[in-house]
Amino acid sequence: MVDPQLDEQARITIQLCMDLANAYFNVDLPLPTLNYKLRGKTAGKAYMQLNEVRLNPVLFTENHHAFLDQVIPHEVAHLVTYHIFGRVKPHGPEWQAVMSKVFQVKPETTHQFSITSVQGKTFEYQCACQTHQLTIRRHNRIIRGQAVYRCQSCHQEIRFTGKQLT
Numbered sequence: 001m002v003d004p005q006l007d008e009q010a011r012i013t014i015q016l017c018m019d020l021a022n023a024y025f026n027v028d029l030p031l032p033t034l035n036y037k038l039r040g041k042t043a044g045k046a047y048m049q050l051n052e053v054r055l056n057p058v059l060f061t062e063n064h065h066a067f068l069d070q071v072i073p074h075e076v077a078h079l080v081t082y083h084i085f086g087r088v089k090p091h092g093p094e095w096q097a098v099m100s101k102v103f104q105v106k107p108e109t110t111h112q113f114s115i116t117s118v119q120g121k122t123f124e125y126q127c128a129c130q131t132h133q134l135t136i137r138r139h140n141r142i143i144r145g146q147a148v149y150r151c152q153s154c155h156q157e158i159r160f161t162g163k164q165l166t
Helices: 004-025 057-062 064-085 093-102 136-143
Strands: 033-035 044-047 052-055 122-126 131-135 159-164
Touching: 004 033, 004 057, 004 064, 004 093, 044 064, 052 057, 052 064, 057 064, 064 093, 122 136, 131 136, 136 159
Parallel strands: 033 052
Antiparallel strands: 044 052, 122 131, 122 159
16 A cells, blocks of 8 residues: 555645635635545546546655656546536547646656566567567457457457467
C-alpha cells in the first residue's frame, strides 16, 4: 500500500485542486474519494459517476513528485470538467482549460514514467514487417480464440513466435 505521508500529500493535493475549481467556477463541488486500486501501466484514472480518483500505488510511490504536480491534477480536472460541463471529450478544450487556467498545470495526456516495475509478462508476436510485444491479456485472448490482432503497418495477422519475453 501507499506510505501514509504520501497518501496525506495526495489528499491535500486533491483538496487544493478542488478549492481552486470551486473558487474559479463559484461552485461547491463534492470532494472526490481516493483509492489505490489501479494496477498495470496506468498512473491514474477518474471515475466520473463515482466521483473517485484511483491511483497506481507502485507508480505513485516511484514518482510521487510527478503525481502530486501532474497526475492528481489531471484526474481531478476530469471530475471538475464532468461536474461543470457534463460529458465532453476526455482531453478536450474544457478539460485543457481546467488544467491550464484553473490549476495552472500543463495539460498533458500521458505519463512518461518507467513501467518496468509494473509491466506484466509479455509475449513475442511477428507479422511480415516487425516484431510485436503483447500483454498476457491479449496473448490469452488469442490462445482462447477470442481475438485476432493485426499489425497497423502491414495489416497482416500477427502470430506467436513461441517466446515469452518477461
